[in-house]
Amino acid sequence: MSDGSKRQISRRQFLTFGLAVAGGVVALGPRADEAGDPEEVKDRSDVARWAFLSDTHVAKDPGHRFRGFYPHRNLRAVVAQIGSDLPDGLVITGDISRSRGGTEAYGNVKSLLAPITGKRPIYMGVGNHDNRDDFLRAFGNSGDGGEAVEDKHVVTALAGPVRMIVLDTLLYVNTFPGSLGREQRSWLETYLHMCDDTPTILFLHHAPRADLLDTRRLFEIIAPCRKVKAVVCGHSHKYEFCESDGIQLINLPAVGYNFTGAQPVGWVEARLTGQGGEFVLHAVGGNPKRDGRTTRVRWRA
Numbered sequence: 001m002s003d004g005s006k007r008q009i010s011r012r013q014f015l016t017f018g019l020a021v022a023g024g025v026v027a028l029g030p031r032a033d034e035a036g037d038p039e040e041v042k043d044r045s046d047v048a049r050w051a052f053l054s055d056t057h058v059a060k061d062p063g064h065r066f067r068g069f070y071p072h073r074n075l076r077a078v079v080a081q082i083g084s085d086l087p088d089g090l091v092i093t094g095d096i097s098r099s100r101g102g103t104e105a106y107g108n109v110k111s112l113l114a115p116i117t118g119k120r121p122i123y124m125g126v127g128n129h130d131n132r133d134d135f136l137r138a139f140g141n142s143g144d145g146g147e148a149v150e151d152k153h154v155v156t157a158l159a160g161p162v163r164m165i166v167l168d169t170l171l172y173v174n175t176f177p178g179s180l181g182r183e184q185r186s187w188l189e190t191y192l193h194m195c196d197d198t199p200t201i202l203f204l205h206h207a208p209r210a211d212l213l214d215t216r217r218l219f220e221i222i223a224p225c226r227k228v229k230a231v232v233c234g235h236s237h238k239y240e241f242c243e244s245d246g247i248q249l250i251n252l253p254a255v256g257y258n259f260t261g262a263q264p265v266g267w268v269e270a271r272l273t274g275q276g277g278e279f280v281l282h283a284v285g286g287n288p289k290r291d292g293r294t295t296r297v298r299w300r301a
Contacts, residue, residue, distance in 0.1 A: 055254035074285060088159060091124070126205065156191070201230045229300060258285075
């Protein structure tokens with residue numbers, strides 16, 4: 001599910017990175033018709049186009065139904081949309097399976113993603129409804145042979161003008177809250193200090209300021225690190241944009257099902273530059289009101 005740009009960063013590799021510093025401010029454009037020209041991505045020559053997904057919740061039974069939705073069918077529809085105009089890659093921010101993981105559930109996900117696998121990189125995190133061991137058996141943990149953080153699934157990748165870091169917030173399987181933990185936070189702080197100034201996006205399952213237990217400690221690391229521009233998460237099954245300490249917080253809709261009728265079910269097409277991004281909602285179910293709407297954000301400088 002990866003290519004040569006995916007890297008598992010070991011402690012030994014910290015020595016290979018140069019130290020750099022960045023700084024600046026940020027402004028959010030919450031709607032396409034409110035964003036204004038400054039946020040619009042005009043120069044398409046340095047744009048990374050990625051598909052962002054979360055909370056697929058695929059069960060071992062392809063016919064599984066929950067809250068009136070069929071997650072297996074939803075992911076199949078999403079893959080068909082993505083496959084019709086392949087982006088540069090995919091990120092899925094956890095809760096890949098329905099409840100507690102399981103090899104059958106992950107096998108279904110692998111089959112559904114098959115039209116894209118091998119053509120584009122797919123980076124996945126784990127959420128509270130994933131079993132890390134089952135997940136790794138299904139999708140592997142390829143890289144340079146070094147583990148970034150023991151007992152955590154961490155991925156880093158360069159995606160054109162941005163860097164992506166997929167973190168692991170799974171605390172206990174099938175329990176609500178999540179946590180990065182001390183060792184992963186320590187790794188993240190060191191990695192951010194040692195890597196270059198490339199604008200960086202963090203991906204995690206649990207939503208900061210809501211259900212991530214060590215949110216305060218995370219922001220003590222990333223708020224002063226100006227190269228961190230955004231945090232993308234899932235878990236709440238809610239599509240929304242907000243800002244904290246100058247960092248864009250982007251909460252993805254769920255693929256599997258929504259919790260309220262006001263929310264869409266689907267995925268987000270992200271067009272990323274070094275200055276900001278455009279995020280287009282593609283709804284395959286739920287509330288379709290915002291389907292096709294573009295939200296533009298500008299990174300803090």
